[in-house]
Every structure is written in C-alpha cells, then in structure tokens.
Amino acid sequence: MCVKVACVGGGPAGLYLSILLKRQDPAHDVTVYERDPEGSTYGWGVTYWRGLLDRLRERDPGSARAVEEHSVRWRDGVAHVGGLATRHHGDEGFGIGRHRLLAILAARARELGVRLEFEHPVTGANPPAADLVVAADGAGSALRTHHADHFGTEITGGRDHYVWLGTTKVFDAFTFAFVETDHGWIWAYGYGFGPEGSTCVVECAPGTWTGLGLDRADEAEALVLLEKLFADVLDGHPLSARSSGRASAAWPVFRTLTNRTWSRDNLVLLGDAAHTTHYSIGAGTTLALEDAMALATALRERDTLPDALAHYERERRAALLPVQSAARLSAQWYENLPRYIHLPPEQMFALLGQRHSPLLPHLPPRLYYRIDRAAGRLETLRRVKRRLGPVIARTVQARRLAAGDGRARSGRPDAVPAHRG
Incomplete structure (x- = not known):
C-alpha cells in the first residue's frame, strides 16, 4: 500500500527517515517541509561514533559512505587544566559539519524521489494532509506544542549556562579546557568537524557567568573575553558565534525535554521533538538518526499505523533509558566540577571519563x-x-x-x- 508521509523538519532525523522510507518502498509519497532556506542551519559540527556509522551502512550504504568520507576522526582526548595537560588514547570518534551532513542527506533524499520543501513553515494549526505526519521540528516543535496537553511535555532546566561557538582552530583530539578565574571555573569542549574548523562549546556556573560579566556583555565583547581565557588552546584562532545568523538566547541553560506519549492519531514525534539529552555526551544527532531507523522499521514490519507507532515508542524509550541516565550524570559532574578539578590532571581526566557512573557522586x-x-x-x-x-x-x-x-x-x-x- 502506498503511504503518504509528511516529515516536518529538515534536520538529520526528518531527512534520514525520508531516505529510509523511500528505500523500503519507492511508491511511498514522502515530503520534507523545512521552515528555513536550504543550506542554512544552526550549529557547527556534530559528533558520532563507529557504531552509528555501522548502522547507517546497513540501512543505506550510499549516504553512509558520503558521511564517512566527509568526517574527521580522532582517538585521543586531551584535557587542559590551568597550565597542565594530559592526553588519553580512546575509542575512535568522528566529527562532521552540520551543514555538510544535511547537504549529504538532502541530496540522497532527492535522488530517491523525496520532495523537499524549504522555506515552508508548518504550525500545529496547519499540518500537512498525509497518512502520517512526523514532527521532526526540534525541541521547540510547533506541532507538539499545539497538542502539549496530549503529549504531556515536561521541560527541566539545568544549572550551568553555555554557548555554542565555532573556531578556525582545528583540534586534533577531543579537547577539554578548564580555566580558573577570579569568579570560578569556566570550561570548553572542542572537536574538529573538517579542515575549516571546530566546534567549541563553553560552559560555566551561574556565579562565574555573572562574575565575568557575560550576562551583560554583547556578543563581540563576550567573544573577546573568551578568546583571552582560552588563548592557550585556541593558539590565536578566533571564536565565532551563530553560524546560521539565527537569533537565539544568549547563554541559555540546557533544557531536558521528555514527553508522556510520542504520538497522537497519525502524528508522531521524532528526535529532539520527543526527547533531548545533555550535549556533554554528544549523542543528540545519533539518537535522532536511531529514532528514524526504529520508526522506519516499525512502519515496515507492523500491520497497522497505531501498532507501528506504539512499537516504535516502546523500543526507543527502552533504548533511551541508559542514555538519559548517562546524560543526567554527565551534566551533574560538570555542575559539581569543584569536587574534581583539584585532583592531579591524570586522575581528574580519568573521572571525567567515568562521569556517567551512578556511584561516582557518592564516593570520595x-x-x-x-x-x-x-x-x-x-x-x-x-x-x-x-x-x-x-x-x-x-x-x-x-x-x-x-x-x-x-x-x-x-x-x-x-x-x-x-x-x-
């Protein structure tokens, strides 16, 4: 039976779901609606690990090859604490520019016959007519918000403030930098996503944020201050903000989003519209793509749409439990940074790698x-x-x-x- 599917949101989740559905049955009528112009996106680069690449290769070898070819990889992690540094060898990680990833997925979707409608906003009041409507429109999903009572959305704010930046410095390892100021510690996570540069996420506690004046500084002033604080790891390279030009809240706290249910009639939530996990575990894009895989499989294997959507939700909820626990513990580790930061760098970095452990907060x-x-x-x-x-x-x-x-x-x-x- 030919199915008409509308994916609202042209991020990795919506695009990859459209690819999988057309590969399962070219007769499916699939359209992706994206509110922004083609080629515009927020963010800089995304990270993933070998396991995701293997799963992508199983489902669509062509797009998986393109993703791997345009990714950078690393095995080392480096921690800079004040004037000291330590390096550890670990599992193979990958980074790819978000612009590049979306371009690869959009090209593959078009090749398979998916219609891509850019600059086409969709609200809860005007959903597309389709057998299945997929809300892949992010944490602020308009479709989900329109039915907020039904979905039972809960949002929990974190404590620390953060800002998502880019830099022309290309890190050769996943890099952590911790800098002590007169107002407390401030830290950055940096990882390369291509020859053009790296992502650099900066985070600090509320007292440090206000003490440094970051709550009052404009964008240019904040960048100058952060470039001075992290000069040792940036090697003179500048920091940049808002790569897409989209206005966003300056220095927000991370919001963990959950929903009581993920579907309503023929509407289903996907990716960040259904759940978010703290950025410090680097799993957002991976989870969104895995959602798409699970939903496509459920739609192929189940006889009815309600059964498929229920199966998809059960499977993904179960898979998310350990990830959500790890994300919560990871965020808490950074919120309790003074507990660990004065250890010798080798020990501090080892416990940084163990921050997902539920036992760690309860032992010296x-x-x-x-x-x-x-x-x-x-x-x-x-x-x-x-x-x-x-x-x-x-x-x-x-x-x-x-x-x-x-x-x-x-x-x-x-x-x-x-x-x-």
Missing part, C-alpha cells in the same frame, strides 16, 4: 579513582587470561604428546582441555 573522588584503577587491572588480567588460556593449553598438550604421555591422548579426566575463556 580519590577513593573512586583507586577502586576504578584496581578494577581496570583485574579486567586486564582477565583479558590476558582469556587470550593466553588456549595457547597455554595447546602448548602443554603438545609437550605431552611429544613426551609420549598417554594421558593427552586417552581422553582421561586429567588430560588438559582447551580453555574457552
């Missing part, structure tokens, strides 16, 4: 670090045992055979078995 940081190190050594020993066990067993058995030891051939209980870890 140095004790947690010692326990974590001890557990890590035990796990290393277990891995070595699993690797060497079969080798040792085969070596012992070979020596017995060479010595004519009948026990190795007899199958008797005291013969050495192959270790399977």
Whole structure:
C-alpha cells in the first residue's frame, strides 16, 4: 500500500527517515517541509561514533559512505587544566559539519524521489494532509506544542549556562579546557568537524557567568573575553558565534525535554521533538538518526499505523533509558566540577571519563579513582587470561604428546582441555 508521509523538519532525523522510507518502498509519497532556506542551519559540527556509522551502512550504504568520507576522526582526548595537560588514547570518534551532513542527506533524499520543501513553515494549526505526519521540528516543535496537553511535555532546566561557538582552530583530539578565574571555573569542549574548523562549546556556573560579566556583555565583547581565557588552546584562532545568523538566547541553560506519549492519531514525534539529552555526551544527532531507523522499521514490519507507532515508542524509550541516565550524570559532574578539578590532571581526566557512573557522586573522588584503577587491572588480567588460556593449553598438550604421555591422548579426566575463556 502506498503511504503518504509528511516529515516536518529538515534536520538529520526528518531527512534520514525520508531516505529510509523511500528505500523500503519507492511508491511511498514522502515530503520534507523545512521552515528555513536550504543550506542554512544552526550549529557547527556534530559528533558520532563507529557504531552509528555501522548502522547507517546497513540501512543505506550510499549516504553512509558520503558521511564517512566527509568526517574527521580522532582517538585521543586531551584535557587542559590551568597550565597542565594530559592526553588519553580512546575509542575512535568522528566529527562532521552540520551543514555538510544535511547537504549529504538532502541530496540522497532527492535522488530517491523525496520532495523537499524549504522555506515552508508548518504550525500545529496547519499540518500537512498525509497518512502520517512526523514532527521532526526540534525541541521547540510547533506541532507538539499545539497538542502539549496530549503529549504531556515536561521541560527541566539545568544549572550551568553555555554557548555554542565555532573556531578556525582545528583540534586534533577531543579537547577539554578548564580555566580558573577570579569568579570560578569556566570550561570548553572542542572537536574538529573538517579542515575549516571546530566546534567549541563553553560552559560555566551561574556565579562565574555573572562574575565575568557575560550576562551583560554583547556578543563581540563576550567573544573577546573568551578568546583571552582560552588563548592557550585556541593558539590565536578566533571564536565565532551563530553560524546560521539565527537569533537565539544568549547563554541559555540546557533544557531536558521528555514527553508522556510520542504520538497522537497519525502524528508522531521524532528526535529532539520527543526527547533531548545533555550535549556533554554528544549523542543528540545519533539518537535522532536511531529514532528514524526504529520508526522506519516499525512502519515496515507492523500491520497497522497505531501498532507501528506504539512499537516504535516502546523500543526507543527502552533504548533511551541508559542514555538519559548517562546524560543526567554527565551534566551533574560538570555542575559539581569543584569536587574534581583539584585532583592531579591524570586522575581528574580519568573521572571525567567515568562521569556517567551512578556511584561516582557518592564516593570520595580519590577513593573512586583507586577502586576504578584496581578494577581496570583485574579486567586486564582477565583479558590476558582469556587470550593466553588456549595457547597455554595447546602448548602443554603438545609437550605431552611429544613426551609420549598417554594421558593427552586417552581422553582421561586429567588430560588438559582447551580453555574457552
């Protein structure tokens, strides 16, 4: 059966869902409505990890190849604390410019026959006529807001203020920089997204924000101050704000958004319209794309639209639980930064990597670090045992055979078995 689908919102979630639906059935009639002109977007770059790339490749190899080709990658994390620095080697991460990602997805959608309607705002009062309307219009979704009572939207504000910036400095690792001022600590997360530059998110506690005058400074004054504070990691490169030119609140607090239900009749929420998670775990785009994958699969495998939407919501809610917990704990780690910042840089960075642990807030940081190190050594020993066990067993058995030891051939209980870890 041919299905008419309207995706409201031309971000990664809406575009990728349109791609998947057309790949599942080219007869589907799919249109994406985006309020802004083509090529305009907020933000700078987005991050993701190898697991997402593998899932993209399974569902649409063509767009996955293009995304990977235009991404930068890193394995190291670097933390600068005052005048000290430490570097850790970790999992492979990726960054891609948001403009580039949207251009790739838009081109692929057009190639498959999706209609893209830019500069076409949609409100709750004028939803498109379609069998399925997908609200992929972000955390401030007009479609969701129009039915706020039904969806049961709840918004919880964080404590710290932040600003999303760009810089021409290309970081070669995921970079954390913590700077102490007379009014408390201020910190930045920086990651490259292409040869043209990096994203740089700056965050601080309310007292630091007002103490530095950032609550009163205009955009140019704030950028000059931040460039001075982070001069050591920027290497003389400037900071830039509002890459799309879209007006936004200066230095907001992060708003965690949840909904009691994700669908109403033929309207369903996708991506940030359904949920948000704190930016410090870098999962927003990944979760939006995974939403699109789950919704497309449910629409293909379920017999009715209500069943498909219910299945999609159950699956994604379950998948989101650990991510939302990690995001909440990550935000709290930064809100309690004075608890960790005076540790030796190696220990502080190790606990930064452990900030998703529900145990960490309840133990003295140095004790947690010692326990974590001890557990890590035990796990290393277990891995070595699993690797060497079969080798040792085969070596012992070979020596017995060479010595004519009948026990190795007899199958008797005291013969050495192959270790399977």
